[in-house]
Amino acid sequence: MQTGWMRTELVSEPGDPGRPNEDFAGVGLPAAGQGGSLxxxxxxxxxxxxxxxxxxxxxxxxxxxxxxxxxxxxHPDVPLAELLSRAIARTAESHASTCDLSHPRTPQATVALARWSPASVEYLVLSDSALLVESPDGTVTALLDDRLDRIPIRPWPPRPWWTARSATRRAASSRRRPTRRWRPARSPAPCPARRYAPWPP
Known part of the structure; x- marks a missing residue:
């Protein structure tokens, strides 16, 4: 696709040849010919x-x-985060009456957005997608959502006494309190790395 001085090419292949392509790529261009979105x-x-x-x-x-x-x-004047929220709500409404949207494995996707005008370029990256931006001097910068990298790592197993029996008891407890499965372990002195221990049975 040739748009003024910008050339746009879209290529998408399924990660598994035995499955349908689960990705989406699109370019939007306003009728006025000023700016666009990816x-x-x-x-x-x-x-x-x-x-x-x-x-x-x-x-x-x-x-x-x-x-x-x-x-x-x-909606060129609306922030990308707000537009993503509206798009998610619109998509959810289209199947809320037939599907359990509270299920943790309902369809989901990572997101990379870019929108440009003659004066500026905006972007939004959600989860582990990446957006590569090349500056006029040829420098390429990777724009990433690094929040997953900043989540503290929880050791597994948390303690040597973690056995099949105790694991079963704690699994039952965690189902009753799914949002409070872990807590910071108490330490007599602060340490730079956070340690985690399981909730008691």
Whole structure:
């Protein structure tokens, strides 16, 4: 696609030849010819036993990607984070009556957005997608969402006495308190690395 002085090429291949392509890539160009937007979604392959949704990941990425392409062009003054929120809400509404959207394995995707105008370039990166930006001097910068890298690592097993029996007891406890499975271990002195211990049974 040739747009003024910018050339756009889109290529997408499935990660597994035996599965449909679960990704989405699109470019939006306003009729006025000023600026545009780029949308890239990396669909998350679901487990074999599926999740709470009747729809496939390609169905999800096509609708979310289509909504993002339309919104980023038609609302140039709205921040990208707000437009992503609107696109997610629109996609959720399209199947909320038929699917369990509270299920943790409903279709999902990582996101990379870029929007440009004659005066500026905006971007948004969500999860482990990457956006590469080349400056006029040829320097390439990777724009990343590094929040996953900043999550403290929890040792496994947390303690030597973690046995099959105690693991079963703690698993049952964690199901009752799914949002409080771990807590910081108490230490007599602060240390730079955070340690974690399981909740008691």
């Amino acid at each position: 949308v890239v979604l990396d669909g998350v392959t679901p487990p074999r036993n599926g999740g709470g949704c009747l729809h496939s990941v390609p169905w999800f990425t096509a609708r979310l990607g289509g909504a993002l392409t339309e919104l980023t062009v038609s």
